[in-house]
């Protein structure tokens with residue numbers, strides 16, 4: 001599925017963090033998907049959270065102070 | 079003596095490990111084995127993620143039951159002993175002073191005695207005549223270099239519940255860390271880690287939280303992780319580019335592939351306790367214990383070691399029978415009556431010395447939520463017969 005503007009992935013220090021972030025977004029009703037970390041990105045816990053690029057700021061606001069993440073990366077056309 | 083086993087066994091050794099487990103525990107373990115099978119946090123494929131979710135949800139359930147806001151502050155271990163060792167060996171240095179009650183289990187005393195040989199100083203505080211460890215006496219034992227107070231929340235020998243919150247209050251006020259051994263109480267007695275002001279709390283997963291053996295864990299209070307070394311170092315699935323141990327929770331204390339199947343069962347066990355309601359479980363166990371204590375009081379030549387009143391104790395009753403050694407009594411209970419219990423010292427020689435039952439120990443009946451009134455009555459009847467036979 002291609003979304004205009006592409007996606008952003010959030011990378012986490014561990015799968016526990018990724019699952020906690022998933023829960024926060026689920027409770028907030030923010031559309032997201034837990035996906036395997038794309039090959040060109042280096043993160044070791046195996047999963048990351050993909051959101052549509054326009055939702056990026058909302059996701060940051062939701063997660064800040066509740067769970068730490070290691071970085072973000074744009075994901076074009078996926 | 080006439081045999082009275084009726085082909086059915088009565089399990090009164092719940093203080094060692096609970097049996098039976100709720101169906102939910104077994105089902106969760108089977109479901110993991112049949113349908114999941116992945117290693118959590120080690121990959122992004124669906125089975126790894128499902129396994130990760132099982133562990134995540136078990137951590138959340140434990141955080142909920144202990145009143146802890148942040149599930150990452152719960153780290154898994156293979157039992158309470160490993161959790162206690164993580165706390166004691168990870169915090170203390172030669173020259174540190176530790177205050178501990180005389181009712182502790184060897185899971186606390188052995189690591190402390192081990193460190194004592196390397197220069198740790200230990201003050202052991204006995205309880206008062208009522209079996210309660212007086213918070214004031216703990217406070218009197220604190221010195222300038224006291225680093226840690228260790229207290230068993232309830233003795234696995236006497237069942238006496240200790241005033242954890244008052245001790246936590248003292249520890250907080252005096253700037254000393256507080257380790258609570260909740261092996262006997264987690265799941266059976268309401269515990270709130272904030273109210274009790276504990277810095278570290280060890281629990282067994284396989285007792286009143288109704289998980290399988292091979293599960294337990296440690297609650298780590300805010301900021302304590304900065305001072306607490308891990309017991310085990312190794313792979314966590316996170317930060318693999320670095321050879322240094324991760325410094326964040328829970329990974330810092332969870333190296334190696336976890337016991338996912340066991341934690342699946344533990345999570346289901348904790349959710350069982352949450353859905354039954356810990357207060358209801360506690361009430362039921364008080365009822366069973368009260369029924370047993372009332373019956374025992376009417377049998378001559380039986381002595382209870384611990385509180386007579388069910389409300390200040392867990393469902394563990396230690397007793398001795400005049401003229402019958404604890405080990406003999408336990409053998410007769412099993413062979414003649416099909417009653418399974420635990421005689422002897424219960425891994426707690428210090429507690430038995432404290433109550434004057436060292437070295438023969440006591441007979442211990444550990445009741446659980448699934449015991450019935452009828453089983454209690456059969457237990458009492460068996461003791462009556464054993465006493466009659468020996469007088």
Ligand SMILES: Cc1ncc(COP(=O)(O)O)c(C=O)c1O
Nearest residue numbers: 157158159183185234259261282
């Ligand atoms: C008071 C107490 N502390 C610690 C332990 C050790 O627990 P575990 O067997 O889970 O290591 C037990 C039970 O065996 C206990 O009763």
